[in-house]
Amino acid sequence: SVPCLASPDDFLQCLREKIPSELVYTQSSSSFAGVLVSSIRSARFLTNTTVRPLCVVTPTDASHVQAAVLCGRTQGVRLRVRSGGHDYEGLSYRSARPEVFGVVDLTNLRAVSVNQSETTAWVDSGATIGELYYTIAKDNSQLAFPAGLCPTIGVGGHFSGGAIGMMMRKYGLAVDNVLDAKFVTANGDLLDRAGMGEDLFWAIRGGGGGSFGIVLSWKVQLVQVPPMVTMFNIVKTLDQGAVDIVTRWQDVGPSLPNDLTIRVIVQGQQALFQALYLGTCSSLVATMGDQFPELAMTSADCQSMTWLQSIAFISFWNRDTPVEALLSRTTSLSTYSKSKSDYVQNAISKGVWKDIFSWFTMNGAGLVILEPHGGFMGSVPTDATPYPHRSGVLYNVQYMVFWQGDGGTAANTWLGNFYDFMGPYVSKNPRQAYVNYRDLGIGQNVVVDDVTTFDGGKVWGEQYFASNFQRLASVKAAVDPTDYFRNEQSIPPLVQGL
Ligand code: FDA
Structure with missing residues (x-):
């Protein structure tokens, strides 16, 4: 249903009175389209039929966010908030239904300030995780933070959904390391942890973005990493035993030492095993020989670098890309994509894995990414944060398809059919999914x-x-x-x- 609207004109007038006019872009402003598109990450939501906001507000101060909420409340116009714009369904800047709404875009609120002696940082929601990682580690290669992989993701939406990544088996989700937050409520009040109370503080650490209010800033506990970490990328084709090795990985991946994370990307007729180890090459080779000999990893596979370089390497697939590239906010809008997710609690049999690989020969086939849990993740109680996928979870599955232009039919049909096929082998009653892989x-x-x-x-x-x-x-x-x-x-x- 279309919400009853008091008055969009009065809403815009209220914004103009309370917020500097250069920070308010209405549909008639010549910069509107540029500002709106600036952090759209999916071309699916950049069409003539996309339901767009009435305006985009780009606050430079907490008081502007509070004012926008008060204007919206009094004039009956809803707000959506955008940090990095990576929402898989575009919910931070478009509505799936006809609706009049405004967008608060936090791009100007992106400071990161590190307290070296406390090993904590305050990070604003409008920062990207690339900016966060870079600021933490550029002058101290032994400080890091556990969150996701793509550097252009916004801190605001990412932390709101939990944030999984390559160090979660050692340090948990981003939200397991959040100490405090600054938050604007639906009444326009600005609260910290003490002011909001523990129930709301619990909810904003993983309960999904866009539900409770607007998180402006997060205080995080930084974590320790060695000065050099070790990575490897090992590809196994079907002929090289990919089915057996992936089958085995399901037991090994979640039970390896917490310092070692090996995720798997299955695409075409091969599996890529991608590892981050918080230690040296020689100790990684020994651990792999002991615990996962099937992968036949050797010292020739080792890539040693700082943790910050490992983030750039995994993002750009190129060791020569400077870490400063993590500060870039530019992304391509040429490819369309759609994702779904699952959690696996019981290892899938080798016979089923054979069938799974055959799905990747079909028209429209995409890829799957398997993210191992276990380690620290398995020690956190289900209700410690809203993210419930803890003990008993072997790994998360993300299904992704890509296409160009209007040609999404084959890809989306494949995605739907493959997701149905996987039903018997994943968590059930209800089937589980990850809120940050919004579907x-x-x-x-x-x-x-x-x-x-x-x-x-x-x-x-x-x-x-x-x-x-x-x-x-x-x-x-x-x-x-x-x-x-x-x-x-x-x-x-x-x-x-x-
Ligand atoms: P965006 O600004 O679109 O916001 C997402 C949602 O949160 C919206 O509903 C929005 O309204 C709300 N929101 C945003 N800012 C808010 C704020 N300050 N306060 C309250 N609500 C707010 N995930 C992961 O865990 N690990 C990973 O490795 C990856 N990798 C990855 C790669 C790529 C290329 C994409 C596109 C996505 C991922 N993700 C991911 C998923 C990612 O975590 C998810 O899309 C986040 O919600 C994105 O946060 P943004 O701020 O960028 O999104």
């Missing part, structure tokens, strides 16, 4: 009497959050009972007495 295909909210229903939200919500979904909905009811911050997959308020 509107698993369910969308139902709005009744201008409030998102709990039962409608449960359909997708229990897939992302399992038993944590109900607590998230209770927090939502406490902090945003009228459901101001709403999108197609925002947490619904659980009204007492239901």
